[in-house]
Amino acid sequence: MPSYAEDRAAIEDLMARYLFAMDWNDFDTYADTFTEDGELDYARGVTHGRENIRAEAKRFKEMVGTIYVDHEGKPAKLRHVVTHKAIRVEGDSAWHTGFWFEMANDGPEGALKMGTFGHYDDELVRQGERWFFKRRKIYNEFLKGRESTAVNPVRLMDEAADAAR
Amino acid sequence: MPSYAEDRAAIEDLMARYLFAMDWNDFDTYADTFTEDGELDYARGVTHGRENIRAEAKRFKEMVGTIYVDHEGKPAKLRHVVTHKAIRVEGDSAWHTGFWFEMANDGPEGALKMGTFGHYDDELVRQGERWFFKRRKIYNEFLKGRESTAVNPVRLMDEAADAAR
Amino acid sequence: MPSYAEDRAAIEDLMARYLFAMDWNDFDTYADTFTEDGELDYARGVTHGRENIRAEAKRFKEMVGTIYVDHEGKPAKLRHVVTHKAIRVEGDSAWHTGFWFEMANDGPEGALKMGTFGHYDDELVRQGERWFFKRRKIYNEFLKGRESTAVNPVRLMDEAADAAR
Numbered sequence A, B, C: 001m002p003s004y005a006e007d008r009a010a011i012e013d014l015m016a017r018y019l020f021a022m023d024w025n026d027f028d029t030y031a032d033t034f035t036e037d038g039e040l041d042y043a044r045g046v047t048h049g050r051e052n053i054r055a056e057a058k059r060f061k062e063m064v065g066t067i068y069v070d071h072e073g074k075p076a077k078l079r080h081v082v083t084h085k086a087i088r089v090e091g092d093s094a095w096h097t098g099f100w101f102e103m104a105n106d107g108p109e110g111a112l113k114m115g116t117f118g119h120y121d122d123e124l125v126r127q128g129e130r131w132f133f134k135r136r137k138i139y140n141e142f143l144k145g146r147e148s149t150a151v152n153p154v155r156l157m158d159e160a161a162d163a164a165r
Helices: A004-023 A027-031 A050-067 A153-163 B004-023 B027-031 B050-067 B153-163 C004-023 C027-031 C050-067 C153-163
Strands: A034-042 A045-048 A078-090 A093-104 A113-127 A130-140 B034-042 B045-048 B078-090 B093-104 B113-127 B130-140 C034-042 C045-048 C078-090 C093-104 C113-127 C130-140
Touching (some): A004 A027, A004 A078, A004 A130, A004 B004, A004 C004, A004 C078, A004 C093, A004 C153, A027 A050, A034 A050, A045 A050, A078 A153, A078 B004, A078 B078, A078 C078, A078 C093, A093 B004, A093 B078, A113 A153, A153 B004, B004 B078, B004 B130, B004 C004, B027 B050, B034 B050, B078 B153, B078 C004, B078 C078, B093 B153, B093 C004, B093 C078, B113 B153, B153 C004, C004 C027, C004 C078, C004 C113, C004 C130, C027 C050, C034 C050, C093 C153
Parallel strands (some): A034 A130, B034 B130, C034 C130
Antiparallel strands (some): A093 A113, B078 B093, B113 B130, C034 C045, C093 C113
8 A cells, every 4th residue: 555645646746637637628637537336415515426516617718717707807827736645545435625826817807816715625536546536525614504603624634534543 | 663654654643633623613623633742842832742732722713713813813724834844863763854834814805814934843752653743842933932043943953863873 | 756745845945045145135146046047037127148137137236225214214024925825847847926025124114015017937957966046037017018918927937838838
């Protein structure tokens, strides 16, 4: 079994690859971060399966291009960011609680404008030598119904990881 | 002895756990990131010992709830973020210089508003298989008396780590 | 050969050291993150060699001090941040695609104001036991001519890394 550091390094890399793929409209790479039967649970609902997730990401970005517009009316450059991450690994399963926020060039005269923030609640699985999202749930503190609860999400993650030992 | 990567991975995880605990008012988990005789040196002064740090964190968050309020007058969702980190490890001691900032939903109509930024200057110690804060000092560039000096903090950290070799 | 986790940990550390050196005007440490013949390609053009890069960083910060000023007319505290990173390692070569943004205390009454964002496109090399920048290219989505292309930069990085296998 790889060490915690090896698994964490691979998962950190996956988190970055997910966001660059999302923000650059690389839907194949984006969908490929999920398992074949992976689940994405975010603002627009729950989507199952890599194929459906690819299509959903495309629809999401088309929609976003009409909401986030720069001062000239063009689709803004929307950037998602992930910062600190608590990660647990048990064998071929892993759990991730990470803080995210987003920003775009949709401020006055094309200036940077902050958007929203929230956290990722993920379950990952190792298949072969790679890690994939088995389930990603995206909490957003600015969207009704998508807010976090009052309980520390890392505590919930630890309970899930402990139960899988 | 674990490798640098193993220690760094554990310390990265600790940094995330510290912030989620803080922002979700999980004071037990927060206090547990410090050693029994740990020291917290931040905006409101210096606090010694895990028990006192737990109480201080609770007071801090109650105070914060009266200062950071959303447009409806409710306590805002304040989020602390840590990004890039320089970390040194020498045996069972470690040093961390990390950049932080904070933001909340206390802008107009509940929008995201940026708050302040600064850096962490930490000394950590390994006890058993876990890392703990022995001393955390929080610099804040927006608070009189809490600003950093003109010297690169990583250079100061390296001097401390080198001296402990 | 060190593992991916070991190399990634060292490179993460380098990224933090680079930014603290830059933001605290520690030009010697800054220049020392590049190889002797390293290349820096950013807003003000391409600079070759550690000595030239040290001088260029100094000029950049002097210039910046006249553009980013706080509400009292003093040079603002400009902070660069790097968040998620995709990193590839092949032997003694590595590639990094990382998201960055910057902010300063140049808002109204000294408040935090967001600046710009972009991504790093780096080639690194191991010399002895340390990693250095062989080439750093800084994309900035708010500067004419420095914007990214429509292609996912991680895909381009993977092509470069695959070609070096």
